[in-house]
Amino acid sequence: MERLLFPGDPQFWYETLRSFGHIAYGGADFGEVVATSRRITEGDYGSWHDEWLTTADRLAGEAAQALAAGHPVSARDGFLRASNYYRSAEFFLHGHPCDPRHEHAYERSVDCFRSAAALFSPRIEPVQIPYEGTTLPGYLYRADTLGEPHPTVVMHNGFDGTAEEMHFFGAMAGVERGYTVLVFDGPGQPGPLHREGLVFRPDWENVVGPVLDFAMKLPEVDSRRVALLGNSMGGLLAPRAAAFDHRLSAVVALDGVYDLGPAVTNLLPGERSETERRLRADSDPEFDALLDRLTTENPVLRWAINHGMYVMGAATPxxxxxxxxxxxLRDGIASQIRCPALICDAAEDLFFGGQARQLYDDLTCPKTFLEFTAEEGADAHCQAGAQRLALARIYDWLDDTLAATRDSVRALAD
Structure with a gap:
């Protein structure tokens, strides 16, 4: 998609498009995004933070006034947009994890989201999911107040998104269609990372397992019809979990990711094995200098390395x-998935181009490939900017897939 703002910085443009996309489920307003973006100096992380924080503070203040004056719908909507704008404000600050601006904007994002969540009907309930001696933060969305089981989607974000952001990336779309939805942050994602310093782990099945244990006990969850959806890097993590936890009835990769390694190994010509050896070496000043140079030249890599060191707990690029x-998902991992899988693909993915097809081709389970195009305005990573379109197709697939699961269970019972 053509860059309408920040023409010289694809990462700034993508993050702006991300907020444009969240308009679909109440996370932004077009004029607010444009007005804020026009105040930002391209490529300046401090400017990005300051302007989004200014917009978020203004909206949060107006929402609090609306609530005090007895206008709960206006308050809910204002808190929801403020939450997304606070999330955006701290997005580029992760190269300096101790920066107090980072913590402040994140906590304000969560606070505003929870203020909005309390004003939905049914109320969106914050939950704490038991996990390895601690808990993972999340939210339970109910389709109604009857307390009866519904088909369920468990979902999580990826490399840089929050549980709160999944409200726009699939949670509300599920509620509209009668699903119970359970959203969570795992290790490496904002809640556990801010609170306890828990960084990402590749064996994501050991994260999803306790979440499914929790979900299966909820009266609103039909334990025979539980799908897992992973967004962005979650498009690798969710299939990884599905390969080892066969309680799932379906898995959705939004978008599909097969292997994170090429994002780094492709920086050098030659054999991947040699690049991997250099990455793992105790010392390689030449490679370190290359990474420093590329980080200066490439806005996407600059952000990815700054953020990646933070979420992976890595001391150096x-x-x-x-x-x-x-x-x-190489080495036979993808082929261990048994449940039906939906692999989404964005034609102009900024980060993982071509990987969705690699994942799809390696699957042996029932599988569907869903490509989104520029003609649809849906070619960006995770279909940012076309969320109503994307989520309609995803949930139509889930409807059909989980209905087939229900019918199979009934047939066995008969």
Whole structure:
């Protein structure tokens, strides 16, 4: 998609498009995004933070006034947009994890989301999911107040998104269609990372397992019809979990990711094995200098390395690249998935071009490939900017897939 703003910085443009996309489920307003973006200096992380924080603060203040004056719908809508804008404000600050601006904007994002959540009907309930001696934060969305089981989607974000953002990336779309939805942040994602310093782990099945244990006990969950949806890098993590936890009735990769390694190994010509050796070496000043130069030249890589060191717990850019090598679905992992899989693909994916097809081709389970195009305005990573379109197709597939599961269970019972 043509860059309508920030023409010289594809990462700034993508993050702006991301907020444009969240308009579909109440996470932004067009004029607010444009007006804020026009105040930002392209490529300046401080400017990005300051302007989004200004917009978020204004909206949060107006929402609080609306609530005090007895206008709950206006308050809910204002808090929801403020939450997304606070999320955006701290997005580029992760190269300096101790920066107090980072923590402040994140906490304000969560606070505003929870203020909005309390004003939905049914109320969106914050939950704490037991996990390895601690808990993972999340939200339970109910389709109604009857307390009866519904088909369920468990979902999580990816490399840089929050549980709160999944409201726009699939949770509300599920509620509209009668699904129970359970959203969570896993290790490496904002809640556990901010609170306890828990970084990403490649064996994501050991994260999803406790979440499914929790979900299966909820009266609103039909344990025979539970799907898992992973967004962005979650398009690798969710299939990884599905390969080892066969309680799932379906898995959705939004979008499909097969192997994170090439994002780093493709920086050098030659054999991948040699690049991997250099990434894992105790010392390689030449490679370190290359990463420093590329980070200066490439806005996407600059952000990815800054953020990646933070979420992977890596001390150096090269250590981050080495950590990335452990995240893949090669070596027979993808072929262990048994449940039906929907692999989404964006024609002009900024980060993982071609990987959705690789994942799809390696699957042996019932599978569907869903490509989104520029003609549809849906060619960006995770269909940012076309969320109503994308989620309609995804949930239509889930409707049909989980209905078939229900019918199979009934047939066996008869």
């Amino acid at each position: 090269r250590a981050f690249g080495a950590a990335y090598l452990d995240y893949h």
